[in-house]
Amino acid sequence: MPDRISELHAELCKTLGSAIRIEILNALRGGEKTVRELSAALRVRQPNVSQHLAVLRQRGVVTTRKDGVNIYYGISNPKITQACELMKQVLVEQLKEGMELTRLTSPARR
């Protein structure tokens, strides 16, 4: 019986639970970018990028700014970047410990 905060928290995490969206965020660390630029940089079709951006937007992870014909997307809160950075560190540490192997063999018993 999860409470509201946990649900929002989970939604936020779920929002980051896509490799493409992670790469979008990584790309946006260097500053605002348009959909085209992202599409080109990640080599992902434009409608697909658009949809992922829509998800990120809905959760308030990215913001939009119109400039002429283009729409520039940016990261809404630097803490998002920080959180991602921490998680990446966790990953790195796991890899160092050879978790890559353990991942497949760890069901606690049997």
Next chain:
Amino acid sequence: MPDRISELHAELCKTLGSAIRIEILNALRGGEKTVRELSAALRVRQPNVSQHLAVLRQRGVVTTRKDGVNIYYGISNPKITQACELMKQVLVEQLKEGMELTRLTSPARR
């Protein structure tokens, strides 16, 4: 065309993308707990808790320690907690800015 690191990163995020799992992690901040304790604390059926724990285990988010009949679960890396804390802060800031409303009306144009 997402790379391997981004995929692992996304998997880690996806792992946190469940309200129940978030609450499990919150509960584990106070120290190790058994499946029963978690099941009781969250008011979620045991097999369900077990499944979520299995997911967390696979991704190396939690660790297990057997003690007699019980299996104690704990958070494997304090950085996980830190990352969660950051994300919760993002949530709080969003709520303060009235994002709760904007979430429903933000499709950038139309």
Next chain:
DNA sequence: AGCAGACATTCGTATATATGCATCTACTTA
């Protein structure tokens, strides 16, 4: 050995998510 308690796993079903393709809309500029 047999039983009971603590976890794990399997299966079926309901629901969500991702993607490609085609299409549509809204600006901007000529």
Next chain:
DNA sequence: TAAGTAGATGCATATATACGAATGTCTGCT
């Protein structure tokens, strides 16, 4: 106002995830 371009949306399908109910597996005790 017509054209062109950036971006969004709808639809269909494939795939993944969540949960309940039932069942399986250890382990410790008597």
